[in-house]
Amino acid sequence: AKQWLEEGAEVVKVAPGHPRDAALFSGAFNTQQTRMQFAVTLEKSRAQVCAHLGDRTAAYQHIAEAQKLEELANGDAVERQAAQAELKKEQQNSGSKAAGSTAASGGAAGAAVAGTATKVPAPNPNSPKELWAATPAETRRLKEYRYVDEGPTVVILLELNEHLGLGPEASELVEVLPQFRVKCEAESVDIQLRLRRKDGQVWHFQLLLDPLCKEIVPEDTVPKLRGKDGKRRLEVKLFKREKQLSWYGDIVGDPRSKKAPTGKDAKTQKGKEIGNEKAPPVQKGTLMNPLTPEELARLPTPSGTGSDNRPSTWQASAGGAPVRLAGPETPAPTSTSTSATKPFEPEPRHQKATTTTTTTTTTTT
Helix, strand or coil, rough: CHHHHHHHHHHHHHCHHHHHHHCCCCCCCCCCCHHHHHHHHHHHHHHHHHHHHHHHHHHHHHHHHHHHHHHHHHCCCHHHHHHHHHHHHHHHCCCCHHHHHHHHHHHHHHHHHHHHCCCCCCCCCCCCCHHHCCCCCCCCCCCCCCECCCCCCCEEEEEHHHCCCCCCHHHHHHCCCHEEEEEECCCEEEEEEEEECCCEEEEEEEECCEEEEEECHHCCCEEEECCCCCEEEEECCCEEECCCCCCCCCCCHHHHHHCCCCCCHHHHHHCCECCCECCCCCCCCCCCCCCCCCHHHHHCCCCCCCCCCCCCHHHCCCEEEECCCCCCCCCCCCCCCCCCCCCCCCCCCCCCCCCCCCCCCCCCC
């Protein structure tokens, strides 16, 4: 397992694209991880294998590498780009590293023998490190920008002379890319800039696009500072999650349509502060009493004067349960029999007498 994981880690460094965009084993196996997320998983697996083999030193090294990759994936795109360029340079110069270190040690020894001391350069107040460590005198929120849909990517254009509101002075004060910080998530882009005005004040600018109308791949974001000295612009290339979809109109959607975080993101978001203030804790009931006192107070009150169905605490405060009073006595119903009662028969107005005559015939023989 250790050998296969090492080979996988080397392949991830040079492989283009993302594992979730590839059809693995003719579609029988798929993953939703990006390239950097897959690299983090490999480093954690390598740390686990080294721990089982008893090599704790290597295990801690792989854990540190996994944490570093996670910070790069979720952090500033400018710093991530510089770190990746430095790593690539180290890989290219790995062959001549030993010779360079030997020459450097020899030169250092010669300088020590000669007794010459190197001077530490004075800090530059306009360096990115000093600018981001200073407290800004003014903060401005940017609302203007441009973008270009290039098929699988979208480029955000920030014209410094036009969109910062400082004129040509903006291009003169922005010299290097590290003066920017670009933090991206799946549905948001946050671009920040620090510069020092001619009067010595540090100004802070921010362009926040949240939420985006469609999702992007945050770890692939590429910022670049282009243009001439008198007219510079920042280009931020965003890689679409769905490359076949076109972006048009306003690329910032409705904040109410932003998806709620799920899984690990939801647990991370749970402890964050909202508006520099922690959300008040929500009071919940217990297993024996599911309803809180506020919810009990909002329950409808029964009509009538009786209080039999009210809580026992209310009955105790009201002076005990009421005593049921006896109502007025009602007479017992009497039963009547219709068998002894004759039906009413009206008498006829005129009654005719009927005479019956009987004739007897005697036959003599």
